[in-house]
Amino acid sequence: MNKELSEAETKAILEKIRNEYKEHGKLNPKAFDSIAFEKRYLQILQMRGNIGKFLSEEVVFLEQLKGKFQEIVAKKEAQKAQTLNRIMDESIEKLANYKKIDFHPMAKTELRYFYGAMADFAETELPVLILIFKGTPEYSFLQDAVLQIERIGVIRRGLPSLKIQELIKSMLDANGNAILVEKASQNLLKEGCLALKNIYTSIQDLVSKNRINPDLMANINERDYPKAYATYGSRRFEVCLNRISEQCKQIIQDFRMNALMSMDN
Known part of the structure; x- marks a missing residue:
């Protein structure tokens, strides 16, 4: 040049x-x-x-x-x-502290652990929560959240839970579109963590207002609910509810949803 x-x-x-x-x-x-x-x-x-x-x-x-x-x-x-x-x-x-459940090849590792966390919560915490509040006026504060967690975490006849079945269908319908798969996955995480937050806040509110007798004992049926019995059997309601609250909060934090749920503190 x-x-x-x-x-x-x-x-x-x-x-x-x-x-x-x-x-x-x-x-x-x-x-x-x-x-x-x-x-x-x-x-x-x-x-x-x-x-x-x-x-x-x-x-x-x-x-x-x-x-x-x-x-x-x-x-x-x-x-x-x-x-x-x-x-x-x-x-x-x-997340490795939780059970991991493989349910679909396209599911991220985080979601497999979340499914395991919700399945464990449904087997361990939900029976106690239902035992304490079922049949009382206070149960109305928890009913929707309990139903949501059952839909995500309850496994019957070896089939994935209802919400996981819906997620699998969404993944198949996405036809390889990673954005749609991620959106469906995040929606499930949000729904589950919102239900946990609602349980947490309802327990805090009901306990602070003395809407529950803290000294009653949780007489859990060991045969029907072995995991719940192992963790909560023959414990006072106050002890059970404190532990359930902490478990809700821990799952939300571990799956990095605490900021979205306004539970940073």
């Missing part, structure tokens, strides 16, 4: 350089300083220098600048990926 350039060639190269500065300047205006380039160009014109040589050197400089910029961006992206992977690893470590 050191040979004499025609006016059209000079104009074309100038336009290309200016466009490069403009586009990359949106990402990093300090590095891609178009004003500095224009000053250098004006200088070479005033000095009646070799325009071809000047433009050739500017093109090389610009390519080097772009290469360096891309290298920096790649390093930043790699650091972000490492941070994200670390956060995800820490999240999965928390």
